[in-house]
Amino acid sequence: MRPVVEIAPGAWFVQRDWLSCNHFIAKLPQLTLIDTGYKDDLQETIAVLRSFDVEPADVDLIVNTHCHCDHAGSNRYFIEQSGCDVWMHEEEKRRIDTRDDIATWWRFHDTWADFFKVDKGLRENDEIRFGSLVLQVIYAPGHSRGLMILYAKDLKALFSSDAIWQGDMGVINPIVEGEDALDRAVETVERIEKLNLEVIYPGHGPIIHKPKPVIDRLLRKLERYYQDESMMHMDHMKKMIAYYVLTQGRVKEDGYYDYLLRSVWFPRMVDRYFDGRYESTYQAVIDGSLRSKMIVRDNGYLYGAGKI
Known part of the structure; x- marks a missing residue:
């Protein structure tokens, strides 16, 4: 059984396995899906939606934390089914718009997704209505140049995507993301450390109910990367x-x-x-x-x- 948690009225977190990312679903003010999962894992994503009495054709908006295949791989299908809009950080939008299958990691790692239309590029401090929540966009490069995380200030909650999991994070890839990728990852985690947080909903793995020791552990790991x-x-x-x-x-x-x-x-x-x-x-x-x-x-x- 998938772990499902109602984050706030009308907003849910659904934990997946490691093939596809975790999902966030809200029915109001429009049916919004944050990250769609790996395309070959699509039937499981559809099953997640149907557990909320939602069909693919009902989706109004997809928000992608970044454009890697396990987060945006099923976008094309949902667009074709519903005509929904897609929002992501403007840096990731540029990669999709230019059909850059190395920067998206799809050809680089032979883990493919289909290109799609991005309707809106988001920036730092933009806001997204998500159920009863207002999510603030925080630009969080490191794992991906255009990674964004979403902060629910009133709930003291962070949707952290691949910027932080349970003591770890998504891989750091200087070949694609730039030689400063490790520096950017550290800056991102240090920004997370300064947020007023009680809970982190990550892109993979279980909910983090005690953020500080998890953040500290990741910072120690990144420090070891500087040493070796x-x-x-x-x-x-x-x-x-x-x-x-x-x-x-x-x-x-x-x-x-x-x-x-x-x-x-x-x-x-x-x-x-x-x-x-x-x-x-x-x-x-x-x-x-x-x-x-x-x-x-x-x-x-x-x-x-x-x-x-």
Whole structure:
């Protein structure tokens, strides 16, 4: 059963697994869906809506925290079904408008979504009506150059997307997001730290009811990245391998290394950060992912944790 929490009158949080992001749903003043999930996970997203007696054709507005495939992958479907508007930060809007499938990470990580029309680019301090709440847009670059998070001041609540999860965050990708991506991520978490918060509703994982220790833990992790950036890049590769395995259901281990060599992201990262040591880096990533249980191995296949 999916964890569903009514955040405030007419506004709900729905926790998903790691293939698709968590959802936020409000029926008034218009039927609004914050983030739509991975496109191949669409039937589960539709089931979420129907649990609220809502059909895809009923959606009036999609608000995307950013344009990665697990947050915006089903946008095209909902637009086709309902003619709904799409809002996101103006930096992400530019990426969609220019059909930049590297900046969106879709071609970069071979985790695809369909392009779509963005009706409005949002900026810092713009406001969104969401059920009984007024959500303030906070620009939160780091994980993505155009990431935005949403602050419900009266509720002391933050919809944090991938800027912070339970002691972690979305991967930091300087190749796509710029060499200052780590600096921007730290600045974003420090801004979160200064907010008057009692609860964080993240883009992945469970609700955070005690934000301060979670924020402190993430800041310590980011500080370790400054001391040894290879940790950041290894974290990136482990998470992307685990995510790709989830998108496929399972991956045959024999041949997976050769597939990664043909990808965009793996050779670029190994050339830049690991001196072109492809085989040893691959083995280190797989071994680390298995140890941390991000993936599991069974009978010649790799699975996302808990998917055997």
